[in-house]
Amino acid sequence: MGAQDKSDIETWLGYLEDVLTPLPASEREDIVVEARAHLEERIEAGLSASSALAGFGKAEHYARAFLDDHKLNTALDSKRSMTMLKTLISVAGQSLIATVGLIGFLVFGVTTLAAIACILLKIARPEMVGLWIAPDVFVLGAATTRPAAPEMLGNWVYVVLAGLVFFDALLARFSLVLALKGLKGQADRE
């Protein structure tokens, strides 16, 4: 291998290693060593460094596939809503799936918080929270002025609101997981 070829390969591999920094060290080393072995074997077979490197493309583009996969796997494996949310936010601008997932999370997240707020308000001001139903009235939750309808639930509203908290929180999390799995499937197909 000529000095120039060696220098080109080392520069590319060095840059690859730098951009792969977010990966665990063993995984990063594996990718770099494998690329090095491939490149050096191609050059030994008579290819120039630029021809051998052409198949890999720019180091940052080559690294992108590994980094995206790692980011999505890490978020999904963490099983933590906050980690999943941060990952989705980081890609929301570039992906419709991520944006839809975030909207789902926000909608169900806000209704979860609203239901929690209603439970707390019911404890402090029981008359302001309930379920009022009449032919032209349906109010579930908090009402600043008492609706012109009979209140149907009494203290059973706690059960209904707790159910809402549970299911909306579940749906908010489901939105995150579904969006991340959708992104992963999309990345797999690209």
Place this chain on the structure above:
Amino acid sequence: MAPSTEKTPESRRTQMYKGVLELALMSLLQDGAQYGLKILDVLHEEAGLDLSEGTLYPLLHRLEKAGMIKADWRHEEGASHPRKYYALTAAGATELKAQGDIWLDMTDRLNAFLKRGK
């Protein structure tokens, strides 16, 4: 509007490759463990799949993470570098069978459809 002429035969082929790469790769590994450079050359020469290193290695990495294939480094006599060999796992063999059946059924039907009336 005039039909788009932006798509080259290469870009059409690349689009179609994406769906079959995984299948071809797992089918190759069914015959025995192989390393990246060899996989690339065999898929090119025997399957006519002109994929690049930038496509192959991330795909191998993803399949390994998904448990479809497993890898080990081997220091072979005569080779100047250690090589990372990939082999199909039991889960990969099951997936290959499922994907292969779908592919064969789909291509049989599509071939018959494309040749209708000819």
